[in-house]
Amino acid sequence: MRKQDMERIVQGYYDALEEGRILGRKCTRCGHIEFPPYLACNECGCLDTEWTELNGMRGKVTQALPTVGAFGDPEFRQLNGDYLAIGIQIPHIDDFCSSLLHVDTDRYEEFCKKVEETDVYVKPLIIQDEDTKVVVWELEDEEFKKMPDMAALAAARKAWEEAKAAEAAGQVSSQAQGDQAASGGSAGDDIDVATDPIAQTVIHCAADGYGVDESELTMATDIREDLSNESMKMIVMISEIEEELDVTIEIQEASNLNTLADFVNKVKEKM
Amino acid sequence: MSFNDNIPKLKPYKRSVSIIGVGATPFVRVLDDREVYGLTEGEFFGYAALEAMRDAGIDGSDVDFFVHGQAGPGWISNFGTANIHVANWLGMKGKGSMHQSEACATGYVALETAVDYVASGTYDVVLSGCIDMPYSIAYPTRVLTKRRFGTDAIFHETLCSTVTRDYNLFTRGVLPFSSESWLDAYFKENNLDAETIDKVMTNMAINCRRAAAINPLGLFDTNFDDLAEEYGMDSAEEYLHSKYNPLIGKYMRACHFEQRCDGAAAVVVCPTEMAHKYTDHPVEVLGIGHSCIEYSTPLLEKLATANAYKQVRELTGLTGADMDLFLTNDFFMQSEMLAAEECEYLPKNKGWEYMMEGRAAFDGDRPVQPHGGRCQYGHGSSASGLHDLYETVRQMRGEQGETQVKNPVNYAMIRGFGGGQNVLCTILKNNG
Numbered sequence: 031m032r033k034q035d036m037e038r039i040v041q042g043y044y045d046a047l048e049e050g051r052i053l054g055r056k057c058t059r060c061g062h063i064e065f066p067p068y069l070a071c072n073e074c075g076c077l078d079t080e081w082t083e084l085n086g087m088r089g090k091v092t093q094a095l096p097t098v099g100a101f102g103d104p105e106f107r108q109l110n111g112d113y114l115a116i117g118i119q120i121p122h123i124d125d126f127c128s129s130l131l132h133v134d135t136d137r138y139e140e141f142c143k144k145v146e147e148t149d150v151y152v153k154p155l156i157i158q159d160e161d162t163k164v165v166v167w168e169l170e171d172e173e174f175k176k177m178p179d180m181a182a183l184a185a186a187r188k189a190w191e192e193a194k195a196a197e198a199a200g201q202v203s204s205q206a207q208g209d210q211a212a213s214g215g216s217a218g219d220d221i222d223v224a225t226d227p228i229a230q231t232v233i234h235c236a237a238d239g240y241g242v243d244e245s246e247l248t249m250a251t252d253i254r255e256d257l258s259n260e261s262m263k264m265i266v267m268i269s270e271i272e273e274e275l276d277v278t279i280e281i282q283e284a285s286n287l288n289t290l291a292d293f294v295n296k297v298k299e300k301m
Numbered sequence: 302m303s304f305n306d307n308i309p310k311l312k313p314y315k316r317s318v319s320i321i322g323v324g325a326t327p328f329v330r331v332l333d334d335r336e337v338y339g340l341t342e343g344e345f346f347g348y349a350a351l352e353a354m355r356d357a358g359i360d361g362s363d364v365d366f367f368v369h370g371q372a373g374p375g376w377i378s379n380f381g382t383a384n385i386h387v388a389n390w391l392g393m394k395g396k397g398s399m400h401q402s403e404a405c406a407t408g409y410v411a412l413e414t415a416v417d418y419v420a421s422g423t424y425d426v427v428l429s430g431c432i433d434m435p436y437s438i439a440y441p442t443r444v445l446t447k448r449r450f451g452t453d454a455i456f457h458e459t460l461c462s463t464v465t466r467d468y469n470l471f472t473r474g475v476l477p478f479s480s481e482s483w484l485d486a487y488f489k490e491n492n493l494d495a496e497t498i499d500k501v502m503t504n505m506a507i508n509c510r511r512a513a514a515i516n517p518l519g520l521f522d523t524n525f526d527d528l529a530e531e532y533g534m535d536s537a538e539e540y541l542h543s544k545y546n547p548l549i550g551k552y553m554r555a556c557h558f559e560q561r562c563d564g565a566a567a568v569v570v571c572p573t574e575m576a577h578k579y580t581d582h583p584v585e586v587l588g589i590g591h592s593c594i595e596y597s598t599p600l601l602e603k604l605a606t607a608n609a610y611k612q613v614r615e616l617t618g619l620t621g622a623d624m625d626l627f628l629t630n631d632f633f634m635q636s637e638m639l640a641a642e643e644c645e646y647l648p649k650n651k652g653w654e655y656m657m658e659g660r661a662a663f664d665g666d667r668p669v670q671p672h673g674g675r676c677q678y679g680h681g682s683s684a685s686g687l688h689d690l691y692e693t694v695r696q697m698r699g700e701q702g703e704t705q706v707k708n709p710v711n712y713a714m715i716r717g718f719g720g721g722q723n724v725l726c727t728i729l730k731n732n733g
Contacts, residue, residue, distance in 0.1 A: 040467045060302075066468040072304045093599060095477040095485060100549040100558065102477070115477035117599035124304060126597045127478040146489065238544075259332070259436065259450040262545075262555045269547040281549065285453035 039067050042081075047156055047163040052087070054123070055079035063122045072124065084154070089167065091150040092117035092125065094142055096135070104280040108186050110157060111178030114138065116167065118152065129166045131155065134176035141174045158187075161194075218249025218291025228301075229294045231274050236290055239267030249291040267293075277301060308608045311588055311616040314420035317573035319583040319732065320412075322357025324349045325566035325691040327518045328679030331437035332448055340563075341445035342371075342378055346432040347390035349565035349684075353428060357569040357579050361392025364569070365424035368414050369400045370407040370431035372682035372719075376459045377434055377451065379441040387432065404463050405630060405719025407431055408566065408686020413589045413725060415570045425575065430567030433682035435459075437563050451561065463721035464596050475596040479722065481550050483603045484635045488552070491650055498552060501653045505634055506556045506677070507537050508662035513673025515703045518688070520562045520679035552635070559632035559680035566687030568694075573732070582698050582733030588616040590726040602636065603643060605724035606716060610644045613726045621645030624728075625708055626696055627667075628689040629716040631674045637661070640716045641669050644726060668706040671696060686717050697731040 039055070043066060046053045054065035058080060062073035065084060070077050095115045097103065107113065112135040117127050130152060133141065144150055152167040159166075169175050223229045229249060237244040240257040251257065253264060268279045271293070277300045279293070287293055326348050329337045346369070354360055369384035371377070380386050384400040403410045408431045415429035438451040464475060488498050506525065513519040514527070525537030534540050546554045576583035590612030592605040614620055621627070621644040629640040638661070642652035647667060655661045655669075663671035672678045672692045675685060695701050697710045710731060717725035 043468070073302060075307065093478075093482055093485060095481055096551055097477050098550075100553075101480055115475070117478065117482065125599050127475055127482070127599045128597075254450050254452060259330075259452065261453050261558075261561075264453070265547055265549065265555050266545050269544055273544070281453070282457060285457060 039069060043067055044162060047165070050085075050156060052084045052154055052156070052165055054082050054084045056082040061122060065120070065123045065126075087120055087123075087154060088170065089118035089120045089152045089154075091130070091145050091152055092119050094130065094138070094145055096138055097129075098280075100281045102280065102282075104283050105190075106159070109183065109190060110159070110166075111183060112176075113166075114141075116152070118167065130168065131157070131166050132168045132175055132177055134174050136176075137174060144174070215252060215288030216249075216291040216295060218289060218294065221249050221291055221294055223249060226294070228275065228297055229290075232271060232290055232294050232297065235267050235270035235274060236293075238270055239263050239265075247290060249289065249294065251290050252288050253290070253293075254288065271297065275301075305604060305608060308592060308612065311590065311612045313616065314416070314588075315422060316420055317585060318416045318419045318570050319573040319576040319585045320568055320570055320690070320694055320729070321576050321579045321583055322353040322355070322359070322569035323567070323687075323691045323694045324352025324354075324356055325518055325684075325688050326564045328520045328562040328564040328681050328684075328688070330520070331434060331563045332450060333436075337563075339446045342380075342432050342434060342439075343387045343390045343445070345434070345563070345565035346387040346430050346567070349432070349567040349687075350391050350428055350430045353430070353567035353569050359426065359569065359579060364391075364393055364396070364426050364428045366396060366418060366427050367391065367393060367398045368411060368418070368427065368429035369398060370411040370429065370683045370687075371400070371402055372404045372407050372433050372435070373402060373459055373462065374400070376438070376455075376462065377682075378439045378445070387430075391428070393428075402683075403720040403723050405632060405680070405682055405685060406717050406723035406725065407683030407719070408689070409589075409630070409715065409717025409719075409725040409727065410723070411683070411687055412568060412570075412586065412690055412727065413591065415568065416586050416589065419570050419572055426569065426571045428567060428569050429687075430565060431683035431687050432565040433684050434563040435561045435680075435682050456561065465721070468597075477550070478599055479596055479601065480633050481552060481635075482600055483639050484552055484633075486600060486603075487635075487639055487653075491653060493653065497653070497657070501638070501657050502552060502554070502557060502635070503538060503541050504659060505638065505656045506541060506554075508656075508659055508665075509634065509637075509670055509673040509677040510537075510556075511673075512663040512671055512704050513677035513679075516672050516678060519673055519677070520560055521677065525556075553633065557634040557676055559675040560677070562679040562681050564679070564681035564684045564688070566684045566691050568687055568690055576732070582731075584694050584697055585730040585732050587619070587728040587730050588613045589728075590614075590616075591724070593720075593723050595721055601722050602718060602724065603639065605722060606640050606643045606718070606726065609716070609724045609726035613728050617728050619712065619728055621647075621714060624712045624714045625710040626671070626693060626706060626713040627669045627716070628672075628693055628713070629670065629674075630685060630689070630718040631670065631676065632680055632719070634674065634676045636718065637669050637674055640718070641667075644714055644716055646714060663704045663706055666707070671701065671704050671706055686715075686719075689715050689717075693729060697729070698733060 055067040057071035374380035374383035529540035590609035592608035
């Protein structure tokens with residue numbers, strides 16, 4: 031094998047996405063299509079495949095699942111809007127799962143019923159995801175479509191890009207990135223619990239979730255080091271916060287927060 | 302035609318292989334438990350391996366080769382060549398060894414690898430062990446008694462590392478599918494209403510925790526009734542529907558997800574023809590089916606389970622219905638119902654009834670997970686698969702005390718699952 035015989039398949043795929051083209055690899059023997067593209071055919075084992083353009087493909091939705099709770103991606107949602115996880119079926123391509131954007135997630139149950147009863151089709155959509163373009167999906171029909179607030183998404187994207195740029199330049203605190211694990215979290219010196227009702231509520235929720243007395247807790251309390259590393263207790267605490275303050279801190283977000291001050295700041299950020 | 306049609310048939314082993322010894326440490330949380338605080342990977346592996354050797358009536362001089370398993374030694378211990386890190390603990394210095402790492406499937410591959418070494422004729426006596434400390438992880442360069450919490454944030458990164466990153470990004474769509482798609486499809490296929498689904502999920506948790514709480518190796522010693530009482534509630538059901546057990550997905554509550562912990566387990570195998578020289582209760586490995594399908598495939602757990610089961614069924618001529626006991630990796634608790642039904646241990650479309658009625662509990666007539674499984678007994682990553690094997694072998698011998706299943710266990714099936722994504726289906730025969 032010579033260097034020039036090793037075509038860059040993955041890079042080729044992403045380069046094509048930058049040009050608005052979606053590529054797969056078609057088996058020269060059986061016609062099966064590998065999407066995303068791989069070297070050999072997984073249908074018949076043939077070692078020879080060739081590029082094929084797939085922009086016009088339409089997929090049938092086989093299943094849809096919510097992306098909340100432990101199984102979603104808060105950052106992806108913040109940058110791209112609410113989404114569902116879907117199974118997709120396309121002739122000559124192995125079934126795969128991906129993300130469905132621009133969908134009315136408030137009508138999830140109704141949407142699932144529709145998927146069960148009739149054929150629901152989706153079309154590919156190229157979006158900017160972090161520092162690369164990726165393929166996600168949107169509905170062909172309008173019935174369950176719901177566009178997010180594009181201005182809010184643009185603002186979130188701008189803030190994200192600025193944070194990443196600052197991070198790269200080493201000019202930002204880990205708190206601003208939502209990643210306080212590295213710093214050990216905020217001690218909350220700027221929060222006066224006596225006069226701050228949100229801080230009081232967060233302390234109450236933490237005491238309930240971790241089964242400790244409120245008097246043992248301060249803004250500097252680290253939930254893992256000082257209380258418990260049991261995930262279940264943290265989940266109870268953020269459920270309580272959601273109930274008391276109507277603010278959702280997703281499990282993955284909470285996983286990156288350490289002190290109670292971090293939680294207070296996160297609640298305030300989201301209010 | 303699909304990729305599933307390309308799954309090969311298994312061929313019989315060149316020589317039959319039997320299990321002659323098993324060992325396991327308790328599942329613990331080292332950083333939270335003064336009794337075990339400070340224990341290291343080498344000690345855990347060593348205690349499990351030495352117990353397995355003692356159980357087989359042998360010592361380090363009798364073992365020809367050992368296999369080391371750790372789900373991801375780089376994540377947890379900052380080990381390269383992880384087998385070398387435990388090699389001096391076993392009385393086997395200088396002998397050959399290897400490391401294998403298949404995330405949560407590691408403990409199931411551990412048996413497969415050891416069996417293949419013996420079946421091929423290369424070695425006669427092989428020890429295979431797994432150690433993981435995902436709750437109490439090591440610092441990259443400090444001595445191993447100094448540890449830090451394996452937090453949810455760190456755990457999430459390790460999960461991401463099991464997903465191919467050429468095209469897939471972890472939580473964008475694949476995680477909800479790998480966790481709940483099979484369950485969702487199953488409930489729809491069986492037309493179950495929300496109330497029934499809730500009862501199935503609740504009873505599964507109650508029965509698993511009931512077993513785990515009385516298993517001396519389990520992580521917890523309280524059942525859900527105890528917890529309800531502690532929180533001033535009337536019943537386990539009330540507790541499991543309270544804020545202390547919130548929904549974390551479409552169907553799963555917090556109690557339906559794995560409980561990370563630290564531990565190890567080990568097994569010793571040898572040719573079946575030699576087994577009675579060491580023990581009067583050998584367990585023969587009849588076959589191990591194995592299928593891998595990565596995360597982007599919908600219903601991958603179901604597809605890979607069907608593939609692995611088909612392989613071992615065709616090799617052995619035995620079905621799930623012939624088994625007396627079924628264990629499975631269930632870091633999503635529903636896997637115990639879904640896999641048991643897919644492997645025909647429970648009748649088609651009736652698994653949910655068995656779960657709801659307690660018939661699959663350790664004291665039921667078709668026991669599944671008599672130790673309580675990953676969500677209640679504990680999940681020590683790689684060590685879990687060999688804990689399943691330890692439990693199965695001891696159930697076959699009738700040694701499991703309070704959680705001993707009612708009927709004799711002549712045949713058992715273990716369905717392994719984990720990694721990105723690896724399914725094994727093993728059939729064992731009690732030759733004791």
